[in-house]
Amino acid sequence: xxxxxxxxxxxxxxxxxxxxxxxxxxxxxxxxxxxxxxxxxxxxxxxxxxxxxxxxxxxxxxxxxxxxxxxxxxxxxxxxxxxxxxxxxxxxxxxxxxxxxxxxxxxxxxxxxxxxxxxxxxxxxxxxxxxxxxxxxxxxxxxxxxxxxxxxxxxxxxxxxxxxxxxxxxxxxxxxxxxxxxxxxxxxxxxxxxxxxxxxxxxxxxxxxxxxxxxxxxxxxxxxxxxxxxxxxxxxxxxxxxxxxxxxxxxxxxxxxxxxxxxxxxxxxxxxxxxxxxxxxxxxxxxxxxxxxxxxxxxxxxxxxxxxxxxxxxxxxxxxxxxxxxxxxxxxxxxxxxxxxxxxxxxxxxxxxxxxxxxxxxxxxxxxxxxxxxxxxxxxxxxxxxxxxxxxxxxxxxxxxxxxxxxxxxxxxxxxxxxxxxxxxxxxxxxxxxxxxxxxxxxxxxxxxxxxxxxxxxxxxxxxxxxxxxxxxxxxxxxxxxxxxxxxxxxxxxxxxxxxxxxxxxxxxxxxxxxxxxxxxxxxxxxxxxxxxxxxxxxxxxxxxxxxxxxxxxxxxxxxxxxxxxxxxxxxxxxxxxxxxxxxxxxxxxxxxxxxxxxxxxxxx
Amino acid sequence: xxxxxxxxxxxxxxxxxxxxxxxxxxxxxxxxxxxxxxxxxxxxxxxxxxxxxxxxxxxxxxxxxxxxxxxxxxxxxxxxxxxxxxxxxxxxxxxxxxxxxxxxxxxxxxxxxxxxxxxxxxxxxxxxxxxxxxxxxxxxxxxxxxxxxxxxxxxxxxxxxxxxxxxxxxxxxxxxxxxxxxxxxxxxxxxxxxxxxxxxxxxxxxxxxxxxxxxxxxxxxxxxxxxxxxxxxxxxxxxxxxxxxxxxxxxxxxxxxxxxxxxxxxxxxxxxxxxxxxxxxxxxx
Numbered sequence: 001x002x003x004x005x006x007x008x009x010x011x012x013x014x015x016x017x018x019x020x021x022x023x024x025x026x027x028x029x030x031x032x033x034x035x036x037x038x039x040x041x042x043x044x045x046x047x048x049x050x051x052x053x054x055x056x057x058x059x060x061x062x063x064x065x066x067x068x069x070x071x072x073x074x075x076x077x078x079x080x081x082x083x084x085x086x087x088x089x090x091x092x093x094x095x096x097x098x099x100x101x102x103x104x105x106x107x108x109x110x111x112x113x114x115x116x117x118x119x120x121x122x123x124x125x126x127x128x129x130x131x132x133x134x135x136x137x138x139x140x141x142x143x144x145x146x147x148x149x150x151x152x153x154x155x156x157x158x159x160x161x162x163x164x165x166x167x168x169x170x171x172x173x174x175x176x177x178x179x180x181x182x183x184x185x186x187x188x189x190x191x192x193x194x195x196x197x198x199x200x201x202x203x204x205x206x207x208x209x210x211x212x213x214x215x216x217x218x219x220x221x222x223x224x225x226x227x228x229x230x231x232x233x234x235x236x237x238x239x240x241x242x243x244x245x246x247x248x249x250x251x252x253x254x255x256x257x258x259x260x261x262x263x264x265x266x267x268x269x270x271x272x273x274x275x276x277x278x279x280x281x282x283x284x285x286x287x288x289x290x291x292x293x294x295x296x297x298x299x300x301x302x303x304x305x306x307x308x309x310x311x312x313x314x315x316x317x318x319x320x321x322x323x324x325x326x327x328x329x330x331x332x333x334x335x336x337x338x339x340x341x342x343x344x345x346x347x348x349x350x351x352x353x354x355x356x357x358x359x360x361x362x363x364x365x366x367x368x369x370x371x372x373x374x375x376x377x378x379x380x381x382x383x384x385x386x387x388x389x390x391x392x393x394x395x396x397x398x399x400x401x402x403x404x405x406x407x408x409x410x411x412x413x414x415x416x417x418x419x420x421x422x423x424x425x426x427x428x429x430x431x432x433x434x435x436x437x438x439x440x441x442x443x444x445x446x447x448x449x450x451x452x453x454x455x456x457x458x459x460x461x462x463x464x465x466x467x468x469x470x471x472x473x474x475x476x477x478x479x480x481x482x483x484x485x486x487x488x489x490x491x492x493x494x495x496x497x498x499x500x501x502x503x504x505x506x507x508x509x510x511x512x513x514x515x516x517x518x519x520x521x522x523x524x525x526x527x528x529x530x531x532x533x534x535x536x537x538x539x540x541x542x543x544x545x546x547x548x549x550x551x552x553x554x555x556x557x558x559x560x561x562x563x564x565x566x567x568x569x570x571x572x573x574x575x576x577x578x579x580x581x582x583x584x585x586x587x588x589x590x591x592x593x594x595x596x597x598x599x600x601x602x603x604x605x
Numbered sequence: 606x607x608x609x610x611x612x613x614x615x616x617x618x619x620x621x622x623x624x625x626x627x628x629x630x631x632x633x634x635x636x637x638x639x640x641x642x643x644x645x646x647x648x649x650x651x652x653x654x655x656x657x658x659x660x661x662x663x664x665x666x667x668x669x670x671x672x673x674x675x676x677x678x679x680x681x682x683x684x685x686x687x688x689x690x691x692x693x694x695x696x697x698x699x700x701x702x703x704x705x706x707x708x709x710x711x712x713x714x715x716x717x718x719x720x721x722x723x724x725x726x727x728x729x730x731x732x733x734x735x736x737x738x739x740x741x742x743x744x745x746x747x748x749x750x751x752x753x754x755x756x757x758x759x760x761x762x763x764x765x766x767x768x769x770x771x772x773x774x775x776x777x778x779x780x781x782x783x784x785x786x787x788x789x790x791x792x793x794x795x796x797x798x799x800x801x802x803x804x805x806x807x808x809x810x811x812x813x814x815x816x817x818x819x820x821x822x823x824x825x826x827x828x829x830x831x832x833x834x835x836x837x838x839x840x841x842x843x844x845x846x847x848x849x850x851x852x853x854x855x856x857x858x859x860x861x862x863x864x865x866x867x868x869x870x871x872x873x874x875x876x877x878x879x880x881x882x883x884x885x886x887x888x889x890x
Contacts (some may be wrong), residue, residue, distance in 0.1 A: 042646050060695050077700050127871060130878050133697040134638040135829060137704075139874070142822045155862035259818060263708060270701060301715055306708035313701045 026314060031278050032191065038182050043177045051176050055248055057288040058183035063241035064265050066234035068280045071269045074205060074230060075210030076128045077137040080144030082262030086111045087120055087167070088242020089252050090151055090158055098357040100157055106167040110216055110243040112237040121235015129224050144262050149252040163253030165573075166246030183244050190237055193279055193469045197233075199469035200475060201454065201461045201482065202226060207275055207444045208455045218404065219522065220430025220459040229465045235536035260302040264288075267305045272313050273319025275446045281481060282320055312320050315541060319447075330504045338513055340494035340543050342550030348489055348520050349554040356382055356417050357527050358434070358557060363402055363412035366582075373414070374581040379574075382524060383456055385548055385558040387568040387589075390578030391602055392564040396561045397439065399578070402527050403559070404436045405429050427513035435519045436528035441511035445504030451484040452503050452514055479552030482521075489517040510534045516547065526557045535563045545571045569593060576601065608735065610851050616740040616809060618847020619747035620646070623802035624824025625831070625839035626750060627795045631682075633771035633834050634791030635691065637699045641682045641708040643821025645675050645796055648710065649803025650725055651718055654812035657726045664728050672797040677795020680708060683789050686854045707817065715814040722815075725807030728795060739808035746805035750798055751840060767791060771834065823850075826870050832880035842881075 060380035065080045095109035110361045117270040124143050169460045197203050208216035246252045266285050273277030291301040327394040360378040380386045388396050402406045443452050462473035490496045493513040533541045554556050569589040577598050578582040584593045624690035627642045652674045656667035733833035758764040769777040776786045831838020
């Protein structure tokens with residue numbers, strides 16, 4: 001198989017000549033540049049009131065850009081985010097007006113508001129880690145309700161129903177257009193920063209948490225930390241938007257912060273579309289401008305937003321972004337084949353095989369009265385393919401789930417070189433270079449194939465969130481390395497031509513190979529595969545076999561849960577046969593093939 | 606004072622419990638929580654005031670029409686906001702579609718009815734006493750609904766069918782149960798229960814559009830505390846919430862009562878995400 005005619009490595013990228021076009025950085029940036037020019041020139045043709053509307057759109061976008069990471073990318077339904085606008089508006093105004101402390105300069109007040117907003121963003125957001133979707137949505141609504149009530153009641157500080165004057169920023173930002181440019185600049189910076197995040201490993205990890213949480217865990221993505229960081233950021237920019245909002249209003253009362261505002265921010269993102277920055281940006285502009293066209297629309301605006309939301313959810317769940325995504329509508333070649341390059345696998349994996357063993361030691365686990373596994377011993381060695389077979393319900397997948405940390409065994413332990421691995425610590429497995437695939441491929445449909453594979457290398461990034469936010473050199477180096485490695489992994493599994501394509505357009509077999517490529521990104525010492533051949537053609541199974549053998553040859557221990565006896569017997573060094581949660585037999589494929597009980601129970605006569 | 610705290614606390618608790626039952630009845634039929642639960646409660650009050658005070662209909666007619674209005678919104682919720690997104694439950698689109706519908710109804714009410722709270726009529730022409738009808742009507746409504754639902758679920762054929770689809774949708778359909786029609790009926794039932802909550806509690810809550818988000822939140826607290834789909838838990842949770850809130854109201858003032866309720870709610874939820882009595886293990890891989 002290795003001798004199959006494949007292009008030399010140097011032609012790797014040239015081979016993509018007939019592949020779907022990769023968008024150039026320029027064409028991707030074009031809409032933003034257009035908006036930038038329009039925004040900069042706006043004072044030339046916009047009259048006084050339109051200036052207020054434009055400033056308001058910029059202020060809203062500062063908030064929405066951060067919330068977009070929470071809602072559009074991480075998929076957390078945070079409806080009441082307007083509460084942080086309220087908080088930022090009052091913090092800035094109160095500090096700048098000197099109600100409580102001596103009056104502070106407006107910039108300092110705004111900075112303090114950002115810190116307060118970040119802290120509250122974290123407080124409001126963190127329940128998302130524990131609560132189901134609807135519960136979380138309700139808690140954010142409850143929070144929004146409370147903030148407004150407190151603003152109304154805490155008269156000594158907020159002025160109660162009478163309100164408090166908003167901050168005035170000094171020259172050159174005190175005039176209408178000066179303040180507009182101030183807000184516009186902040187909006188542009190927020191766009192740039194969130195675009196950097198979205199293109200970084202943090203942004204990809206967010207979408208992985210949203211669409212394929214178990215895959216994110218298998219790649220070692222720490223959800224609490226990542227979401228926490230994003231909530232801090234989204235809270236900070238929301239509070240800054242609040243400070244700007246207060247200045248724009250020039251006087252704020254609790255009436256200014258209705259639930260309608262929260263709803264506007266939230267709906268702007270959904271109308272814009274998930275996993276997009278341009279979409280929500282256009283959505284924000286649209287929703288800000290729409291009610292201005294006629295007076296009756298102002299009263300009905302929230303009703304209209306709600307109608308829009310319903311239409312979007314029911315008719316175009318992808319939002320504006322999907323309507324604008326022309327590139328992914330071009331048909332793909334239908335007769336494409338997966339042509340792995342097993343010779344490249346060794347370049348991806350760490351060369352030196354270690355004397356590491358992954359063992360199961362008398363592991364037992366029952367669900368209710370059913371003994372799923374019952375005192376199982378198993379040893380997986382580097383450089384070997386270990387097959388796990390057995391009839392349905394014999395405990396194969398349960399075993400794999402115990403190894404990868406999803407289930408806590410009631411007895412026994414999983415050990416890496418004799419040391420017990422903690423149970424229910426799925427994401428920690430990746431840091432020990434143990435990863436897995438899933439019986440149904442878990443991928444991020446809206447991300448490109450290449451991005452999906454890059455998710456696998458998340459934990460090897462060195463730069464911090466802030467470095468990615470500002471696109472500092474370490475972030476750019478991380479991205480370059482991840483991209484190159486992912487391209488190599490994709491080439492190794494034979495899918496490099498599909499790198500720029502949206503993953504949900506691919507066929508089932510291709511998704512299976514993407515999962516393997518994603519697993520290889522982790523340079524795994526142990527790779528656990530749950531029925532990788534299910535749904536593959538005979539030809540594809542042969543190619544999978546060569547690929548798996550190459551992975552084992554490069555020093556990785558492979559655990560293969562499978563139903564195809566041929567694949568198992570062709571490539572496994574060791575085979576364990578399970579029946580009713582117990583080991584029925586173990587040995588080399590030859591031994592298993594002649595094992596009487598196995599033949600009777602499973603292989604058939 | 607203790608008497609009035611207990612009375613108003615219990616009455617509010619019963620209203621919350623009824624909204625919680627509204628959530629639960631919809632949830633049992635569809636595995637979906639709907640943001641329209643509180644909207645239904647709001648609508649009960651507004652429709653009651655519309656039919657009886659503004660249009661001068663007899664109380665009984667106003668009552669039946671208000672319940673019918675709730676049932677209608679329940680049906681609309683099912684057809685417009687739930688059925689189309691049931692296929693993709695894992696994407697949680699129902700959160701957005703029901704939110705959209707709830708906002709539409711709420712805004713429509715605000716514009717076409719009033720943005721101010723309007724009075725709700727006294728339903729029975731009897732003298733005011735300490736144990737007034739504004740307190741015992743919600744209690745009576747809550748007791749009637751709980752007993753009625755228990756009887757319906759335990760002792761009637763259609764109740765068994767409801768339980769069957771709540772337990773296992775696919776199996777119920779395989780048995781030949783008209784799953785869609787039953788779901789629609791459940792939503793109609795939930796709609797009238799929600800409207801009943803707002804109608805019976807009309808004198809306390811008034812006819813006010815902003816009751817919708819308030820009831821959506823406070824009505825969900827008992828659901829979260831009592832466990833999803835658990836009506837008895839909902840009643841206990843509702844009464845606890847009502848009494849806690851009213852005592853805090855009297856003792857430390859309204860705003861801090863809200864803050865206290867919210868804080869307790871969050872802490873309890875974080876400690877017990879499946880409620881105080883519920884337990885659920887999800888299979889993820």
